[in-house]
Amino acid sequence: xxxxxxxxxxxxxxxxxxxxxxxxxxxxxxxxxxxxxxxxxxxxxxxxxxxxxxxxxxxxxxxxxxxxxxxxxxxxxxxxxxxxxxxxxxxxxxxxxxxxxxxxxxxxxxxxxxxxxxxxxxxxxxxxxxxxxxxxxxxxxxxxxxxxxxxxxxx
DNA sequence: AAAACCTGCAACCGCTCATTT
DNA sequence: TAAATGAGCGGTTGCAGGTTT
Numbered sequence: 228x229x230x231x232x233x234x235x236x237x238x239x240x241x242x243x244x245x246x247x248x249x250x251x252x253x254x255x256x257x258x259x260x261x262x263x264x265x266x267x268x269x270x271x272x273x274x275x276x277x278x279x280x281x282x283x284x285x286x287x288x289x290x291x292x293x294x295x296x297x298x299x300x301x302x303x304x305x306x307x308x309x310x311x312x313x314x315x316x317x318x319x320x321x322x323x324x325x326x327x328x329x330x331x332x333x334x335x336x337x338x339x340x341x342x343x344x345x346x347x348x349x350x351x352x353x354x355x356x357x358x359x360x361x362x363x364x365x366x367x368x369x370x371x372x373x374x375x376x377x378x379x380x381x382x
Numbered sequence: 383a384a385a386a387c388c389t390g391c392a393a394c395c396g397c398t399c400a401t402t403t
Numbered sequence: 404t405a406a407a408t409g410a411g412c413g414g415t416t417g418c419a420g421g422t423t424t
Contacts, residue, residue: 248392248418270409286410287393322412333412334392342390388422395415402408 245279249288253278257285258293291334298330302339310336311344 245253260276266289269282278285291297302310306328313324321333321340328336 246394268409281394282409283395283411284393290411291392319413337413338391384424386422386424389420390418392418393416395413397412397414399411400409403406 244281244284246284249292253280254288254293257289261289261293287334291332296330297332302331302343306331307344310340314340314344 256276256278260272264275266272269286271282273280273282273285276285280288309327310324313320313327317323319337321337324336325331325333
């Protein structure tokens with residue numbers, strides 16, 4: 228693999244990170260850089276690629292939009308069935324569900340669920356989300372310390 | 383024609399987990 | 404073993420474009 232090249236310009240403040248929608252130029256910079264040097268460190272990569280973005284933002288953009296193996300487009304009925312089936316057994320484990328659907332990202336599946344399936348699937352899944360896990364943990368803790376006020380969540 | 387409302391999706395934020403030092 | 408750091412995940416938000424009034 229080629230050595231990463233620093234594209235920083237002298238005197239230019241690259242610390243002020245840009246936010247919001249990505250421009251085609253930024254996309255191109257990221258694609259070009261990853262094609263050339265690969266993914267080696269998300270937090271360092273943006274400044275080497277000449278991008279005023281956080282590493283997190285670059286990673287998200289690449290994973291959810293720029294990766295060449297992404298399918299995009301509407302969900303096939305078979306994919307929809309898989310999402311429903313997986314959601315009912317795993318819950319909001321979007322990344323785990325995404326592994327069953329090659330070419331689809333966790334973000335895409337999450338959005339698809341919220342916009343298309345949420346109304347259809349009124350029932351609660353078997354699995355639990357992180358939030359629910361935490362709530363359960365808090366409840367467990369407060370059982371040990373009865374003096375603490377128990378906050379109840381209406382789920 | 384335009385204002386108000388709705389919908390879908392890209393992106394951000396805060397957190398946890400895994401790895402390294 | 405603990406602290407620091409980077410990667411990944413899920414919840415949420417904000418905006419653009421479409422639809423309705």
